[in-house]
Amino acid sequence: MTKFTLNGKSVDVDNPPDELLLLVIRDQIGLKGTKYGCGAAMCGACTVHVDGEAMFSCQLSVGDIEGAEITTIEGLSDDGTHPLQKAWVAEQVPQCGYCQSGQIMRAAALLSENPSPSREEIVDHMSANLCRCGTYNRIFKAVERAAREV
Amino acid sequence: MTGQAEKTLSRRGFLKGATGLTFLLGTGGLAAVRADADTAAVLDVNPWLKIQADGQISIVFPSTEMGQSSYSTLPQILAEELDADWDDVVIEQLNADDRTFGNPSFGGILYTAGSTGVEGYFDPMRKAGAQARDVLLQIAARELGVDKGTLVTEPSAVVAQDGTRLSYGELARMGTEGIVIPDADTLTLKSFEDFRIIGHDIPRRDVFDKSTGRAVYAIDVTLTDMVFACVQRAPVEGESAVAVDDADARAIPGVVDVVVLPDGVAVVAETYWTALMARGTLDITWSQNSPHRAYHSQHTLALYASQAETPPEAPAVWAEKGDAPRAISDADQSVSQSYLSDYAYHAQIEPMAAVAHVDADGKGAQVWAGTQTQSWTTQTVMEVLETTKDRVRLNMMTMGGGFGRRTAFVQDYVRDALLCSKAVGRPVKVIWTREDDVKNGVFRPMAVQRMAGGLSSDGKLTGFHHRVATPTVIGFFNLSRWNTVRPNDVISMRGAESKFYDIPDFLADHVITERQARLSPYRGIGAAYTGFAAEAFMDELADAAGRDPLDFRLDLVQDNPRGRHLLEKVAEMSDWRNRGDRAMGLAFAGYHSSMAAGVVEIALDRDSGEISLTNMWIAADAGLIVSPDNAHNQIEGGAVFGISCALTERIDIEAGEVLQSNFWDYEVTRANQVPPIEVYMAKVDAHPTGVGELGLPFVPPAIANAFYAATGRRLRHMPFTPDRVLDVLNG
Ligand code: FES
Numbered sequence: 001m002t003k004f005t006l007n008g009k010s011v012d013v014d015n016p017p018d019e020l021l022l023l024v025i026r027d028q029i030g031l032k033g034t035k036y037g038c039g040a041a042m043c044g045a046c047t048v049h050v051d052g053e054a055m056f057s058c059q060l061s062v063g064d065i066e067g068a069e070i071t072t073i074e075g076l077s078d079d080g081t082h083p084l085q086k087a088w089v090a091e092q093v094p095q096c097g098y099c100q101s102g103q104i105m106r107a108a109a110l111l112s113e114n115p116s117p118s119r120e121e122i123v124d125h126m127s128a129n130l131c132r133c134g135t136y137n138r139i140f141k142a143v144e145r146a147a148r149e150v
Numbered sequence: 151m152t153g154q155a156e157k158t159l160s161r162r163g164f165l166k167g168a169t170g171l172t173f174l175l176g177t178g179g180l181a182a183v184r185a186d187a188d189t190a191a192v193l194d195v196n197p198w199l200k201i202q203a204d205g206q207i208s209i210v211f212p213s214t215e216m217g218q219s220s221y222s223t224l225p226q227i228l229a230e231e232l233d234a235d236w237d238d239v240v241i242e243q244l245n246a247d248d249r250t251f252g253n254p255s256f257g258g259i260l261y262t263a264g265s266t267g268v269e270g271y272f273d274p275m276r277k278a279g280a281q282a283r284d285v286l287l288q289i290a291a292r293e294l295g296v297d298k299g300t301l302v303t304e305p306s307a308v309v310a311q312d313g314t315r316l317s318y319g320e321l322a323r324m325g326t327e328g329i330v331i332p333d334a335d336t337l338t339l340k341s342f343e344d345f346r347i348i349g350h351d352i353p354r355r356d357v358f359d360k361s362t363g364r365a366v367y368a369i370d371v372t373l374t375d376m377v378f379a380c381v382q383r384a385p386v387e388g389e390s391a392v393a394v395d396d397a398d399a400r401a402i403p404g405v406v407d408v409v410v411l412p413d414g415v416a417v418v419a420e421t422y423w424t425a426l427m428a429r430g431t432l433d434i435t436w437s438q439n440s441p442h443r444a445y446h447s448q449h450t451l452a453l454y455a456s457q458a459e460t461p462p463e464a465p466a467v468w469a470e471k472g473d474a475p476r477a478i479s480d481a482d483q484s485v486s487q488s489y490l491s492d493y494a495y496h497a498q499i500e501p502m503a504a505v506a507h508v509d510a511d512g513k514g515a516q517v518w519a520g521t522q523t524q525s526w527t528t529q530t531v532m533e534v535l536e537t538t539k540d541r542v543r544l545n546m547m548t549m550g551g552g553f554g555r556r557t558a559f560v561q562d563y564v565r566d567a568l569l570c571s572k573a574v575g576r577p578v579k580v581i582w583t584r585e586d587d588v589k590n591g592v593f594r595p596m597a598v599q600r601m602a603g604g605l606s607s608d609g610k611l612t613g614f615h616h617r618v619a620t621p622t623v624i625g626f627f628n629l630s631r632w633n634t635v636r637p638n639d640v641i642s643m644r645g646a647e648s649k650f651y652d653i654p655d656f657l658a659d660h661v662i663t664e665r666q667a668r669l670s671p672y673r674g675i676g677a678a679y680t681g682f683a684a685e686a687f688m689d690e691l692a693d694a695a696g697r698d699p700l701d702f703r704l705d706l707v708q709d710n711p712r713g714r715h716l717l718e719k720v721a722e723m724s725d726w727r728n729r730g731d732r733a734m735g736l737a738f739a740g741y742h743s744s745m746a747a748g749v750v751e752i753a754l755d756r757d758s759g760e761i762s763l764t765n766m767w768i769a770a771d772a773g774l775i776v777s778p779d780n781a782h783n784q785i786e787g788g789a790v791f792g793i794s795c796a797l798t799e800r801i802d803i804e805a806g807e808v809l810q811s812n813f814w815d816y817e818v819t820r821a822n823q824v825p826p827i828e829v830y831m832a833k834v835d836a837h838p839t840g841v842g843e844l845g846l847p848f849v850p851p852a853i854a855n856a857f858y859a860a861t862g863r864r865l866r867h868m869p870f871t872p873d874r875v876l877d878v879l880n881g
C-alpha cells in the first residue's frame with residue numbers, strides 16, 4: 001500500500017512499490033493527461049509536480065512517493081482556466097498535443113517559483129521537455145503571456 | 151456518385167417526424183438529399199454533412215489528425231461555402247475505409263500524408279458546401295414564395311430582402327419537396343474576398359483539450375476487461391523466434407498469455423508494468439539466417455556512393471529538360487560534388503500503440519489506432535484476420551505525431567494488437583516502448599547524391615544534373631503501389647526536380663539502390679535530403695561563378711514571379727544585402743508546389759564543433775492559406791524539424807541492428823536549440839498547396855551555406871554532428 005495525495009485528494013494504491021508512478025497515474029487511477037514518451041527522463045511528456053516540483057513520473061517508483069503531494073495536468077485546474085492553459089489556448093500552442101500536458105506542468109513549476117522569468121530562463125527551464133512538432137517558440141510566448149497575467 | 155447531379159426529390163423521400171437534412175455528397179457531387187427520421191433508411195454512402203433541426207451542422211472529417219490541424223481546416227472549407235456559422239459545426243471523424251470520401255490526391259485512398267489534405271479536398275469540400283447551401287436557398291424560396299435569386303445567406307441563415315431570416319435549422323425542418331439538386335460544377339463558388347472562415351484565424355478545435363490533458367490518443371484508450379501487451383521483437387528484420395522459454399514469464403502473477411508473433415513474442419498481462427517485467431524474463435532463441443545481418447549502414451552508404459558514381463543499370467529519369475550532361479560537359483566551367491545523408495527516425499512523441507478487440511469468431515474486430523490511413527488500417531485488419539471489410543470497425547484516434555511513421559500498408563502495431571486479442575479473447579492494448587519504436591523504426595533512407603553543374607563564362611547556370619542514389623521507399627512500404635508507379639518513386643525523389651528554377655538543361659535521375667533497412671515516408675519525404683543537396687550545391691555553383699547566392703538564384707526565377715518575390719522578401723527580412731561577415735546562409739526549396747525561401751544565421755563553437763542557430767527568416771508561398779495562424783505554426787514546426795534533421799538526427803545500423811535506442815542517443819531539437827523564427831506567408835490568389843512539410847527542406851542547406859559563410863568550408867554529410875564539423879574544420 002502506498003498512500004499519497006493526488007490533485008488534492010488522498011489516494012491509496014496497492015501496486016508493486018517499484019511500479020512506475022506514470023503507469024499508476026495512468027492505468028490504476030485512470031488520469032490519462034500524463035503521457036508516456038520515452039520512459040527515460042529524456043522527453044518530459046510524463047511531467048507532474050511532486051511537492052510542487054516538476055519531475056518525470058517515468059523516473060519515480062510509486063513506492064518512493066509515499067506521503068507526497070502529486071499534481072497532474074488534471075489537477076492544475078478543473079476547467080482549463082489556469083493562466084498557462086488560457087495562454088496555451090490564446091497562443092494556439094499545440095499541434096499534435098501529445099507533449100503539451102508535460103510542457104504545461106513544466107512551465108507551471110517555473111512560474112510558481114519564478115513568477116516573471118526572462119526569456120532565457122524560460123528557454124532553459126523548458127529544455128527538459130521535447131516537442132517533436134516544434135512548437136517551442138509558441139511555448140515561450142505562452143509562458144510569457146501567462147506570467148504577465150498572474 | 152457522379153452523374154447524378156440533377157434529380158428532383160419526391161415527397162416519398164421525406165418521412166414523417168423528420169428531424170433534419172442529410173446531404174449525400176460524394177466528391178463527384180450531390181447524389182441525394184433526404185430528411186432524417188427516427189426510422190432513417192440505411193444508405194449505401196455516408197453523408198458529408200447533416201443539418202439538424204436544432205441547427206447543428208455535422209461535417210465529416212475525412213482525414214486523420216496528427217497535429218497538422220486538418221481536423222479543423224477541412225471542415226472549415228465546407229462550412230465556408232455552406233455559409234455556416236462555425237460555432238454550429240460539429241466535426242465527425244470518418245472511421246471507415248469509405249472511398250466516397252477518398253483523398254483525390256491519392257486516387258481516392260483514405261490517406262493523410264504529403265501535405266495533401268487541404269490541396270486535395272479543397273474543391274470537393276467547397277462544392278459539397280455550395281450544393282447544400284443552394285438546397286437551403288431553394289427551400290427558403292419555396293417557403294417564402296420568392297425568387298431564389300433575391301435571397302442571400304448569412305452564417306447559418308437565409309435572409310430575404312424584407313429582412314425575414316430563416317435559420318438553417320428551421321429550413322432543415324421544412325422538408326425538401328420540389329427541390330432540385332444542382333450540379334456542383336454549375337454553382338458559382340464564393341470569391342476569395344468574400345470568405346468569412348477561410349483565411350481568418352478561427353481557433354483550432356482541439357487546442358483546449360490538448361491544453362488540459364483531455365485529448366484521447368490510442369495509447370489512452372481503456373476498455374472493460376482490457377489487458378496489455380508488450381512485444382519483444384526480433385532484433386533484425388527477417389528473423390523470427392525459433393524457441394521461446396516463457397516459463398518464468400508465465401509464473402508471474404498477472405501474466406495472461408505469451409503469444410508468438412511472426413516477428414516477435416508478446417507478453418499479455420493485466421497491467422502494462424507486469425507485461426514489461428515479464429517480457430524481460432523471456433528467453434528467446436531467434437533465427438540467424440536473415441540477409442539483413444549482413445547490413446552495416448557505413449557499408450550501405452559506401453555502396454550507394456559507388457553506385458551514384460557508376461550506376462549498375464541505367465538510372466530512372468525523374469525530371470528532364472534538354473540535355474544536361476551535354477550542357478555540363480560543354481560548359482565553360484563545370485563543378486561536381488557528392489552529398490551524403492544518413493537514416494533518420496520519425497521520433498513522434500507518442501510511441502506506437504493500438505487497442506484491438508477481436509470478435510469471438512476471430513473474423514472481425516474493433517480497433518482503436520492512430521494511423522494516417524483508414525484504408526490501409528482496414529487492409530491490415532482484413533489481412534491479419536483474413537476477413538472482409540464489413541467486419542472491420544475502426545476508431546481513428548488523434549495521433550501524438552505522425553510525420554510518415556503511421557502510413558504503412560501493413561501496420562505492425564495494429565497487427566500485434568489483433569493477434570494478441572485473438573489469442574486471449576479479450577481487448578488488448580499494445581504499447582511499444584520508445585526503445586521498441588527506435589529499434590524497429592522505419593526510416594528515411596540513406597542517400598548519396600551526385601551533383602554536377604555547368605556555368606557560362608559570365609557566371610550563369612547552363613546545366614544541372616541531380617543524381618540520387620537511394621532505394622525505393624514505395625517499393626518497401628507499399629509494394630503494390632510500386633508495381634503501378636515504378637520506376638517513379640515520389641517518396642524517394644521529391645524535390646530533386648528543382649521545379650521552381652528555370653534551368654536551360656536539367657536532369658534529375660534515380661539510381662535505385664538496394665534496400666538495407668526498413669523504410670518509410672518521413673516529413674518532407676525526399677525533399678528532406680534532395681533539398682539539402684540541390685541548394686547546398688547551388689551555393690557552390692554561385693561561388694564558382696563568383697556571384698552572390700541571392701543574385702545567382704534570382705537569375706533562375708525570372709519566370710517564377712512568386713518565387714522571385716519570396717527570395718526578395720526573405721532577403722529584405724534578413725537584411726541579406728548588408729550581412730557583412732555574419733554567418734548567414736540562404737536556400738530556396740519547397741515541397742510539391744509550395745515554396746519557401748529561408749535564411750539562417752548560425753554561431754559556431756570551433757572547439758566543440760557545435761553549430762547553433764541564432765536567427766531564421768522564412769518567406770513561404772503555399773497558395774491560398776485556409777488557416778493562417780495554423781499554417782504559421784506548421785511552417786515553423788517544419789523548420790524546427792529541419793534543424794533537427796540537419797544537426798543531430800542519425801540512425802546507424804550494424805549487422806542489421808539499429809544502434810540507437812532512445813532520445814539520449816537519437817537527439818531531437820530542444821527548446822534551447824531553436825532560434826527566433828520569423829515567418830512571412832505570401833498572400834496569393836491560387837489553389838492551396840499545403841504547409842505541413844514546407845518549412846523543412848530549405849533548413850539543412852541554409853545551415854550548410856551559413857557554415858560556409860563562417861568558415862569557407864562545406865558540410866556535405868547530413869547531419870552536421872560536432873564530430874563531422876570538426877573533421878571538416880580540421881580537414
Ligand atoms: S516519458 Fe518520462 S521523460 Fe519521457
Ligand code: FES
Binds near residue numbers: 095131
Ligand atoms: S505538440 Fe506534438 S510533440 Fe509537442
